[in-house]
Amino acid sequence: MSRKLPILLFTLTMILVLAACGSNTGTTGSGSTTGTTGEASTGTELSGSVLAVGSTALQPLVDQVAQKFMADSKYANVSVQVQGGGSGTGLTQVSEGQANIGNSDVFAEEKLDADKAKELVDHQVAVVAIATVANEAAGVTNLTKQQLVDIFTGKVKNWKDVGGKDQAIVIVNRPSSSGTRATYEKFALGQKVEDLAGSIQEDSSGTVKKLVTETPGAIGYLALSYLDDSLKAIQYDGVDASVENVESGKYPVWAYEHMYTKGEPDAATKALLDYMLTDEVQNGDVKDLGYISISGMQVKRDVEGKITK
Amino acid sequence: MEQSNTTPREARRRAWPMEKHRVEDWIGRIYTSICVVFLIAVIISIVYFVTSKGVATFAVNGVSLKEFFLGTNWNPQADTPSFGALPFITGSFMVTLLAALIASPLSISAALFMTEIVPSFGKRILQPAIELLSGIPSVVYGFIGLSVIVPFLREHVGGQGIGIGAGALVLSIMILPTITSVAADALASLPRGLREASYALGATRWQTIYRVVLPTVMPALLTGIVLGMARAFGEALAVQMVIGNSPHIPTSLLESASTLTSVITLGMGNTAMGSIQNNALWSMALVLMLMTFVFVLIIRLLERRNRL
Numbered sequence: 001m002s003r004k005l006p007i008l009l010f011t012l013t014m015i016l017v018l019a020a021c022g023s024n025t026g027t028t029g030s031g032s033t034t035g036t037t038g039e040a041s042t043g044t045e046l047s048g049s050v051l052a053v054g055s056t057a058l059q060p061l062v063d064q065v066a067q068k069f070m071a072d073s074k075y076a077n078v079s080v081q082v083q084g085g086g087s088g089t090g091l092t093q094v095s096e097g098q099a100n101i102g103n104s105d106v107f108a109e110e111k112l113d114a115d116k117a118k119e120l121v122d123h124q125v126a127v128v129a130i131a132t133v134a135n136e137a138a139g140v141t142n143l144t145k146q147q148l149v150d151i152f153t154g155k156v157k158n159w160k161d162v163g164g165k166d167q168a169i170v171i172v173n174r175p176s177s178s179g180t181r182a183t184y185e186k187f188a189l190g191q192k193v194e195d196l197a198g199s200i201q202e203d204s205s206g207t208v209k210k211l212v213t214e215t216p217g218a219i220g221y222l223a224l225s226y227l228d229d230s231l232k233a234i235q236y237d238g239v240d241a242s243v244e245n246v247e248s249g250k251y252p253v254w255a256y257e258h259m260y261t262k263g264e265p266d267a268a269t270k271a272l273l274d275y276m277l278t279d280e281v282q283n284g285d286v287k288d289l290g291y292i293s294i295s296g297m298q299v300k301r302d303v304e305g306k307i308t309k
Numbered sequence: 310m311e312q313s314n315t316t317p318r319e320a321r322r323r324a325w326p327m328e329k330h331r332v333e334d335w336i337g338r339i340y341t342s343i344c345v346v347f348l349i350a351v352i353i354s355i356v357y358f359v360t361s362k363g364v365a366t367f368a369v370n371g372v373s374l375k376e377f378f379l380g381t382n383w384n385p386q387a388d389t390p391s392f393g394a395l396p397f398i399t400g401s402f403m404v405t406l407l408a409a410l411i412a413s414p415l416s417i418s419a420a421l422f423m424t425e426i427v428p429s430f431g432k433r434i435l436q437p438a439i440e441l442l443s444g445i446p447s448v449v450y451g452f453i454g455l456s457v458i459v460p461f462l463r464e465h466v467g468g469q470g471i472g473i474g475a476g477a478l479v480l481s482i483m484i485l486p487t488i489t490s491v492a493a494d495a496l497a498s499l500p501r502g503l504r505e506a507s508y509a510l511g512a513t514r515w516q517t518i519y520r521v522v523l524p525t526v527m528p529a530l531l532t533g534i535v536l537g538m539a540r541a542f543g544e545a546l547a548v549q550m551v552i553g554n555s556p557h558i559p560t561s562l563l564e565s566a567s568t569l570t571s572v573i574t575l576g577m578g579n580t581a582m583g584s585i586q587n588n589a590l591w592s593m594a595l596v597l598m599l600m601t602f603v604f605v606l607i608i609r610l611l612e613r614r615n616r617l
Contacts, residue, residue, distance in 0.1 A: 056578070086578020088587070096582075111581045170469055175554065175572075176386040177579035177586055194384055200471055200565045201554035203575050207455070214460060215469060 047077035048268030054083075054090015054103030055179065057205075057223065058257045061126060061289050062103060062276075068285070069275050078268045087111065087179045094260050095120060100269045102260040105179030107303045120260040125276045126291040129224045129254040130184050131233035131241035133209075137216040139165035142235040149189050151219060154196045159217060171199035172211050172220035178203060183255040184221050186305060188236065221253075225290020243292055249299035249307060256301070257291065356598070363595030366392070366588040377592060383556035383572075385586040392589045394569075396558045398596065400473065401568040404548060405541045407477035412484050413534050419485075420492035425518055436493060443486035451547035454479035459551055468563030471553040476568070479547050484537035491533030495526040532611045539604035543597065545570035569593045 052062050059082060066080040085093075087104040091111050094102030102108075105128070108117040132148065134140060138159045143151075150156040151169055160166045174181035176195065185192050195201065200218075202208050205226050212220040213231050224241060227233055233241040236253060245251035259276070261269060275281060282293040300308045366372050372392045380393020419439065423431030458478050463470030499522060507517040523530075545568075553565025554575055573590050580587040 084578070086580075088580040088582075088584075089578050092582040111584070175575040175579065176384065176556075177576045179579065182386075192387060194387070195556050197555060197557040197559070198469075198564050199553075199555050200469065201556075201567075201575065203579075207550065210455065211471075215463065 045077060046075055046268055046271055048266065049079045049081070050101065050269050050272055051099045052080065052082045052090075052101035052103055052259065052272075053085055053093045053099040054101075055087045055105045055257070056084045057105050057128060057180065058103040058126070058259075059084045061257070061285060061291055062101075062259070064285050064289065065276055065281055066272070068281075069272055072275075075268075075271060075275075078271065080272060088177065091120070091260060094262055097262060100261065100265070101272075102258075104258045104260060105255060106182055107256075107258065108260055109303050110182065119262055121262075121264060123259045123261065123265075123273045123276075124256040124294055125259050125273075126257040126282075126286050126294055127246065127254050127297060128183075128257055128291055129241060129243070129246045129251065130180060130188070130221050131224055131227060131253070132188065132219065132221050132236060133212050133227070133231050134220075134234055135170075135212055135214075135216055135218040137165060137167045138169075138219065139167070140234060141232075142238055144237050145188070145190065148236075149191065149193075152189055152193045167217040170215050170218040171196060172208050172215070172218050173199050173201050174208070174221075175201050175203055179255070180205075180221070180223070184253060187255075188221070188253040223290065224292075243296075246292055247296045247298055249309070254292070256294075359591065359595050359598055362588060362591035364592075366585065366592040370585040370588055372585075372589065372592075377589075381558060385576075385589055390585065392585075394589070394593055394596070396556050397567050397569045397572050397593060399558055400552070400566045401542060401570070401597075401600075403473050403566075404476040404480055404552070404568055405538050407473065407562075408480035408484060408541045409534055409538045411477060411481035412488055412537060415481075416485050416488035416533070416537075417492050417530055419489050420496055421518060421522075423489075423493050424496040425514070425522065431493075436490075439486045439489050441486075442482070443490075447483065447544060447547040448550075450479050450483050451550035454547060454551040462563060466563060468561065469553065469565060470563065471551060471565055472561070472563045473552065473559055473566050474562035476548045476552040476566075477562075479551055480541040480544060483544060483547065484541050487537040487540055488530075488533040491536060492526070492530050495529030495533075496522065499525060528611045528614045532608050535604055535607050535611065539601060539608075542600055542604070543570065545574045549574050569597050573597075 052066070063082045066082050069075055070078065070080055083099075087106055088111055090099070090102035090104050091108050092102075093099040095108075095112060095116050102120070104111070108120045108122070111117075112120075132143060140159060140163055143162060147156070147162045151162065152171060152173075156162055157169055158166065159169055173195065174184075200211060200215075202211065205222055208220045209222055209226050209231060212218040212222075222231070224233075224243070227241075235241070236251060239245055239251050241251055241253070246254045259273060261273070264270075265273060277294070279295070282295045286293045298309065302308075366377065367374055377392055377394050378398070379395055380391060381395050382391040382393045383396060384391045419435070423435045454475055458475050459470040461470070462468070462475055466474075503521060503525065504517055507521045512520065548568055549571035552568060552571055554567050554571050555565035556567050556572065557565075559566040573593055576586065576590050580590065
């Protein structure tokens with residue numbers, strides 16, 4: 001008995017562990033439907049739980065709106081949880097049914113396989129504009145698209161070649177998987193660029209800001225909300241990176257913030273998504289946190305990047 | 310009655326469920342067994358998970374082992390992606406070895422000072438102070454590195470400040486307490502007679518330390534250094550903040566570079582599970598895990614030598 005016991009327990013635990021692994025997707029899948037069933041049984045009263053996972057760039061907005069949403073007496077029985085983890089994590093989890101909402105900086109088609117992306121429904125809730133920033137020592141206020149391409153491909157290594165001071169260029173880039181970088185490459189540079197030897201890569205906007213502000217000759221890119229007096233945006237082809245120019249479509253370096261659901265959302269999730277698009281949120285929280293309101297956009301853009309008025 | 314006829318052994322067996330200390334014995338035994346089995350199950354699950362994910366890069370996605378371990382071009386998002394992880398592997402080893410080179414002499418000297426030179430002061434004040442260092446979260450080290458060490462290097466040494474040099478400096482401070490504690494414990498556990506015999510032969514304190522104490526505790530010192538290296542090798546956050554994360558083998562200590570851990574933390578959240586980019590990161594996690602096993606193995610071997 002004493003010799004068999006550990007073996008017995010071991011098998012038991014392994015079975016438990018494996019069972020937990022297997023049922024993982026199943027239970028969470030049913031979890032997402034509780035919102036609908038709960039709502040159906042009580043009639044008007046909305047209840048359920050919503051889990052939103054993904055993009056850290058979108059997280060502060062969703063977090064703040066979720067707090068207000070839950071404080072609203074109409075939605076008192078709905079609990080919303082917001083988690084970070086990155087766009088890739090958000091899309092994966094919503095696609096596998098582990099989360100109700102997948103927050104993403106990029107279109108699902110750019111991260112997931114085509115057939116997986118097809119199952120997801122896109123809800124665009126805000127716009128983020130990205131501005132080129134450079135250290136003071138650079139001495140430039142405007143860069144053309146071609147100059148930016150030359151800088152990020154390493155053709156130009158000194159600011160004096162693009163009309164600035166005699167100062168070596170230090171590139172502060174994002175990791176190649178970053179959504180911000182994908183947006184910047186697509187709309188500011190128009191091409192993918194390789195990581196150059198000696199270039200710096202940081203994922204967090206705070207660190208990028210710190211490094212560009214402090215490192216002589218550094219160039220990087222940040223969401224508009226991160227700009228202040230210590231770090232000024234550089235004009236792109238003579239256009240200021242401003243909210244008005246993004247809304248009118250003059251400034252091209254921007255991207256939607258997406259909240260993806262798998263298929264049509266259940267009642268509780270839909271209530272949250274609708275709440276995100278109310279004027280109160282779009283003109284309040286969205287603007288307060290430095291995003292651009294989706295309702296103010298005069299142009300639209302599709303997955304391929306085609307712009308329509 | 311029947312009872313009077315039973316043998317003592319049978320009586321004991323009948324009374325078994327009643328005996329309290331026996332029951333306690335069994336509860337304790339079952340409880341600890343469950344804990345051990347749970348631990349083993351967790352370890353096996355993690356090893357299995359990381360291995361299956363890490364091997365998928367080669368088995369499913371068809372990246373060649375040669376490209377992964379010897380390729381220097383890391384460009385997973387390109388139209389023709391390449392997965393050379395050599396820059397990260399060399400980066401990890403470089404920061405780890407440099408950090409150990411910086412930290413070891415400092416830690417061993419500190420341990421000698423605490424145990425041989427001023428034992429009372431060292432025991433009461435220095436040891437707790439150094440142990441306090443190990444309790445500081447790594448993000449704090451990273452932030453100090455980014456705010457103090459990087460600007461200092463940039464202004465006084467040159468380059469971007471960021472890079473292997475800054476990473477090694479931050480890590481060396483982080484592993485200082487690990488090496489110091491192990492070394493101090495080993496030194497303190499030496500039999501008194503060893504030192505007294507040396508002094509009795511007319512050796513000075515320096516001669517005693519250099520010729521008697523250090524050679525005797527050498528395996529333990531090495532254990533401490535390897536433990537420190539294991540910690541440095543696996544550290545992600547602090548290194549990622551100061552190393553620059555460029556996927557290239559740097560030509561100087563002051564040039565942006567990457568480690569296995571830094572590229573994993575940068576890319577894991579941004580890539581979708583199951584994609585080839587994500588699998589490549591798991592392969593690096595597998596390399597990290599295997600390296601940790603090697604470190605543990607080395608420590609085991611050193612301990613065995615220590616016992617002899």
